[in-house]
Amino acid sequence: MTAAVFSIGTEITRGEIDNTNAAWLSEELTRIGLLVAEIAAVPDDRTLILASLERLGRDHEAVVCTGGLGPTTDDITSECVAAVLGVPLERDDVSFETIRARMERFGRTMAPSNAKQADFPQGATILPNPHGTAPGFSVRVGRAHMYFMPGVPAEMKPMFHDYVAPAARALVRDAAFQIRLRTFGMPESTVNDRLAGIEAEHGVTIGYRAHFPEIEVKVLKRSVDLPTAEAGARSAANEVRSRLGDAVFGEGETTLPAAVGALLRERKLSFGTSESCTGGLVAELMTEHAGASDFFKGAVVSYANSAKSDLLGVEPALIQAKGAVSSEVARAMAEGARRALAVDIALSLTGVAGPGGGTAEKPVGLVHFAVATPKETIDRNVLFPGTRRYIRRLSAYAGLSLVRRVLLG
Amino acid sequence: MTAAVFSIGTEITRGEIDNTNAAWLSEELTRIGLLVAEIAAVPDDRTLILASLERLGRDHEAVVCTGGLGPTTDDITSECVAAVLGVPLERDDVSFETIRARMERFGRTMAPSNAKQADFPQGATILPNPHGTAPGFSVRVGRAHMYFMPGVPAEMKPMFHDYVAPAARALVRDAAFQIRLRTFGMPESTVNDRLAGIEAEHGVTIGYRAHFPEIEVKVLKRSVDLPTAEAGARSAANEVRSRLGDAVFGEGETTLPAAVGALLRERKLSFGTSESCTGGLVAELMTEHAGASDFFKGAVVSYANSAKSDLLGVEPALIQAKGAVSSEVARAMAEGARRALAVDIALSLTGVAGPGGGTAEKPVGLVHFAVATPKETIDRNVLFPGTRRYIRRLSAYAGLSLVRRVLLG
Numbered sequence: 001m002t003a004a005v006f007s008i009g010t011e012i013t014r015g016e017i018d019n020t021n022a023a024w025l026s027e028e029l030t031r032i033g034l035l036v037a038e039i040a041a042v043p044d045d046r047t048l049i050l051a052s053l054e055r056l057g058r059d060h061e062a063v064v065c066t067g068g069l070g071p072t073t074d075d076i077t078s079e080c081v082a083a084v085l086g087v088p089l090e091r092d093d094v095s096f097e098t099i100r101a102r103m104e105r106f107g108r109t110m111a112p113s114n115a116k117q118a119d120f121p122q123g124a125t126i127l128p129n130p131h132g133t134a135p136g137f138s139v140r141v142g143r144a145h146m147y148f149m150p151g152v153p154a155e156m157k158p159m160f161h162d163y164v165a166p167a168a169r170a171l172v173r174d175a176a177f178q179i180r181l182r183t184f185g186m187p188e189s190t191v192n193d194r195l196a197g198i199e200a201e202h203g204v205t206i207g208y209r210a211h212f213p214e215i216e217v218k219v220l221k222r223s224v225d226l227p228t229a230e231a232g233a234r235s236a237a238n239e240v241r242s243r244l245g246d247a248v249f250g251e252g253e254t255t256l257p258a259a260v261g262a263l264l265r266e267r268k269l270s271f272g273t274s275e276s277c278t279g280g281l282v283a284e285l286m287t288e289h290a291g292a293s294d295f296f297k298g299a300v301v302s303y304a305n306s307a308k309s310d311l312l313g314v315e316p317a318l319i320q321a322k323g324a325v326s327s328e329v330a331r332a333m334a335e336g337a338r339r340a341l342a343v344d345i346a347l348s349l350t351g352v353a354g355p356g357g358g359t360a361e362k363p364v365g366l367v368h369f370a371v372a373t374p375k376e377t378i379d380r381n382v383l384f385p386g387t388r389r390y391i392r393r394l395s396a397y398a399g400l401s402l403v404r405r406v407l408l409g
Numbered sequence: 410m411t412a413a414v415f416s417i418g419t420e421i422t423r424g425e426i427d428n429t430n431a432a433w434l435s436e437e438l439t440r441i442g443l444l445v446a447e448i449a450a451v452p453d454d455r456t457l458i459l460a461s462l463e464r465l466g467r468d469h470e471a472v473v474c475t476g477g478l479g480p481t482t483d484d485i486t487s488e489c490v491a492a493v494l495g496v497p498l499e500r501d502d503v504s505f506e507t508i509r510a511r512m513e514r515f516g517r518t519m520a521p522s523n524a525k526q527a528d529f530p531q532g533a534t535i536l537p538n539p540h541g542t543a544p545g546f547s548v549r550v551g552r553a554h555m556y557f558m559p560g561v562p563a564e565m566k567p568m569f570h571d572y573v574a575p576a577a578r579a580l581v582r583d584a585a586f587q588i589r590l591r592t593f594g595m596p597e598s599t600v601n602d603r604l605a606g607i608e609a610e611h612g613v614t615i616g617y618r619a620h621f622p623e624i625e626v627k628v629l630k631r632s633v634d635l636p637t638a639e640a641g642a643r644s645a646a647n648e649v650r651s652r653l654g655d656a657v658f659g660e661g662e663t664t665l666p667a668a669v670g671a672l673l674r675e676r677k678l679s680f681g682t683s684e685s686c687t688g689g690l691v692a693e694l695m696t697e698h699a700g701a702s703d704f705f706k707g708a709v710v711s712y713a714n715s716a717k718s719d720l721l722g723v724e725p726a727l728i729q730a731k732g733a734v735s736s737e738v739a740r741a742m743a744e745g746a747r748r749a750l751a752v753d754i755a756l757s758l759t760g761v762a763g764p765g766g767g768t769a770e771k772p773v774g775l776v777h778f779a780v781a782t783p784k785e786t787i788d789r790n791v792l793f794p795g796t797r798r799y800i801r802r803l804s805a806y807a808g809l810s811l812v813r814r815v816l817l818g
Contacts, residue, residue, distance in 0.1 A: 007448075012435070012448065013446065013448055014435060014436065014439045014445065014616055015431075015432045015433060015435030015445075016616055016617055016619075017432070017618070017619060018427060018429055018432045019428065019432065019448070020427055022424075022450075023421075023426070023427045023428065025424070026422055026423060027424025027425070028424070029424075030423045030424060035452075036422040036452070037451065037452065037454070037457055038422070038449065038450070038451055038457070039416075039421065039422055039428070040448065040450075041431075041448040041449075042446065042447055042448075043444075043445070043446065045446070048447070208420075208425055209425045209426070210425075272716075273710075278693075279689075279693045279697075279708075280688075280690065280691075280696070282689075283688050283689030284687075284689040284690045284693050286688070287689070287712060288688075288798070290762070290764055290766070291765075293713065297712055297715065298709070298710045298711050298712045298713055298716035298720070299708070299709075299710035300709060300710075300720070301692045301696075301707045301709075302707050303692075303702060303708075304705075304707055307681075310749070310751065311709070311720065311750075340719070341713075341719075342715060353699070354699065355699055356699050357699070388697075388698075388699060
């Protein structure tokens with residue numbers, strides 16, 4: 001029982017967009033319990049599309065396709081499917097009326113090019129699209145159940161969840177349950193070593209996904225029914241948690257900044273940052289989700305030394321004596337931010353993000369950070385590897401990780 | 410003459426990583442002048458790899474492959490290629506010694522698993538890898554020239570440029586030259602309409618690539634030789650520039666924040682921001698590249714109203730009377746940032762990023778921004794569509810675009 005993910009679109013084969021649909025669908029199908037044995041993409045070319053559809057229909061039991069359902073002349077997926085099946089295209093009146101009404105609602109009149117989006121291979125099952133004009137459809141090609149969806153992620157994802165996922169689940173004999181644990185601060189090879197043996201002991205599959213610099217650990221359990229699968233996944237996930245210790249900061253979609261935000265909200269503490277090398281990145285991460293104003297008051301990005309002194313009250317003599325990248329200045333920045341922003345807890349970061357500006361004593365990648373609380377100020381420093389972008393992101397996460405540990409005591 | 414991009418790795422077919430290599434290689438091959446007729450990926454599975462190699466060797470003239478060259482037992486690309494060709498694997502002594510010396514330099518001893526990275530299908534041409542342990546190789550399979558490279562982008566990209574690109578170019582009869590123009594502020598459909606006819610008039614191909622919220626316009630000219638192709642591309646690119654006006658802000662890798670930074674540096678002007686809804690995003694974008702300290706002094710992220718008053722001197726009575734999201738507060742924030750950061754030019758942003766917090770008068774997506782200069786303060790407001798993430802990014806770019814227009818007069 002194998003599955004394939006198939007994308008149609010010249011914008012993909014010319015490399016004009018990253019095919020994020022393919023990764024998303026592969027992950028979802030794997031979670032359902034299908035083996036994705038192939039990912040394929042072809043341009044908007046009739047010959048190439050026909051050849052791929054025939055081949056995929058021979059090689060797999062389930063094929064999930066995106067793209068080529070739009071109104072333009074490039075969009076030829078439906079006619080290619082009809083040609084492979086040797087059936088005509090037929091207008092679906094309900095879809096036609098839905099498209100017409102949708103366009104009217106947005107103040108547009110329906111062109112013949114939109115009308116074609118209501119044409120489907122004879123015998124196809126139509127998959128409604130409440131988020132756009134192009135409905136999807138499913139047909140049998142060869143031995144494969146094939147599902148055709150629009151390429152726009154915001155239209156494709158709900159259609160997948162509402163229609164394709166239940167159908168795909170029905171193809172799999174056993175049930176599957178997955179738990180996603182989010183980690184930071186432990187290299188993937190160490191995580192891997194620490195989790196050795198859990199797959200065999202618990203009969204689960206452990207997978208990884210990098211959301212740099214976080215690593216997500218996915219624990220997948222398949223069993224005869226869903227309650228058994230869920231119980232098995234929970235038991236294995238507990239084992240993972242105990243082996244990884246406080247590198248695990250959350251589950252599912254919870255990022256490290258969101259986990260820190262939740263702790264601050266729960267404890268009714270206000271928070272702010274003073275940032276040099278990260279240039280505002282921590283503030284941006286902390287305000288990514290709505291409701292951040294419950295705990296986040298503001299930040300001072302003190303990129304120039306004058307801003308460190310004028311806005312945070314860091315003594316110019318201290319910067320002169322110790323250098324802007326030093327534990328003393330990091331501490332003074334954190335304490336200055338607590339005062340200037342009138343917050344309970346402040347995080348500061350100052351470092352050499354590179355690629356230039358490093359010295360033997362203070363090399364590229366050296367970052368000092370400090371957390372000031374009403375009770376004390378704690379500082380740390382780390383030498384990060386990698387490019388400027390990596391160093392900045394790692395610094396931001398390391399700083400937030402220190403805030404999390406301070407909050408947890 | 411068609412090409413395929415082929416990726417080997419279970420992490421791809423399980424959706425654990427985005428296959429950014431495929432998009433990058435497709436773009437590079439298209440630029441060289443090859444038609445990428447297929448992108449494919451399979452898991453680390455011998456049967457599936459063999460079947461794909463045979464098929465790709467029948468269907469294409471050039472196949473560029475990544476992945477499966479590492480030291481672990483999953484990495485079976487070389488042995489699969491040898492099996493398809495019916496030849497043995499042979500140890501390459503030069504590669505072996507290079508790997509050994511590299512590992513020694515990093516203080517590690519060579520394991521048998523690393524030794525296998527020096528084994529290649531008999532008759533293969535070896536592609537050296539100065540950035541990692543796994544060399545690549547090229548062979549002929551069926552009618553295709555196949556190039557095998559490591560999956561790590563930092564190792565693959567230089568290997569492609571040094572060895573694969575020249576070989577691929579030799580397969581194409583004509584020369585190609587591409588110019589990439591970066592735009593912001595015009596929807597893709599408008600860009601598309603404005604450029605109608607240029608492809609036919611100038612004999613070029615026009616492609617797009619979204620780097621949200623920027624749109625890159627790629628002008629590709631193919632001709633008998635490089636100077637002719639370059640001249641043709643330049644002439645068409647000039648026509649594109651004149652039709653798109655000041656929506657075009659740069660060429661190649663130059664992002665809008667980098668273009669603004671270059672203008673500030675050139676004019677020896679210092680810059681800072683005060684940000685509310687964007688939470689530090691503009692500061693982060695302006696400090697993304699090294700050398701930002703030439704023009705960027707700092708930012709005040711005044712998320713809470715108290716920070717707007719305490720750090721920027723915005724009168725609490727003004728916030729009370731007009732609301733934090735208003736042209737008056739935006740102007741006061743920009744002027745306050747000029748003073749507090751002691752900069753020549755300051756940008757402020759205050760808006761409703763959503764998804765909550767909107768009212769009939771001030772809906773989600775409404776953003777006020779202002780630019781304060783020594784001469785004057787200019788303000789604008791825009792109602793942006795989309796999610797919180799989109800609204801924040803669009804706001805940051807719209808603000809920087811206003812700074813750019815102010816600098817250009």
